[in-house]
Amino acid sequence: MNILIIIVSLLNTNTMNIKYATFGSGCFWCTEAIYELVEGVIDVESGYSGGNIINPTYEQVSKGNTNHAEVIRIKYDSDKVTFIKLLEIFWRTHDPTTLNRQSADIGTQYRSVIFYHDLEQKNLSESYLKKLDNSGSWPSPIVTQINKLEDYYKAEKYHQDYFKINPSQAYCSYVISPKIDKFKKVFKEILKIN
Secondary structure (H helix, E strand, O other): OHHHHHHHHHHHHHOOOEEEEEEEEOOHHHHHHHHOOEOOEEEEEEEEEOOOOOOOOHHHHHOOOOOOEEEEEEEEEOOOOOHHHHHHHHHHOOOOOOOOEEOOEEOHHHOEEEEEOOHHHHHHHHHHHHHHHHHOOOOOOOOOEEEEOOOOEEOOHHHOOHHHHOOOOHHHHHHHHHHHHHHHHHOHHHEOOO
């Protein structure tokens, strides 16, 4: 019986079309918590990208001197969730019109940025941004950067699954929880079934 379960698990793993997406949209704790709820998302990891030093620490990044953005790297099954859907979530869960700022978080580390992994992601991101800008969905121009992923560094362990581990922490209660509640209402059709 156990051999059958292992074989079925291996078969299911092999049928996944695994891809990655890397987004920066403010505090990575908030963004990580949202994408972990999405059906088809296998893993979400907080990290740093787009900077000018190797292996930055949170302390270095938070001072704003390294040019890294707080990002999340999403591992997903593209047969279950598309890159376009991930982009839709990205643009609907933060303000892409504020330069280097999300709510009270200020600095280049909180910039709105897409780090594309391939030309398809680049083209889809640019097309979606143009469509949004032309639609008048936002009262101000979108300032989201679209850059090629050159580097990625995993954030320290205590940043991973931060909301899941610290739900009653003040920042989680007052900032992340309301974002998650709103997300669940707007994107209820793509939520993971627990």
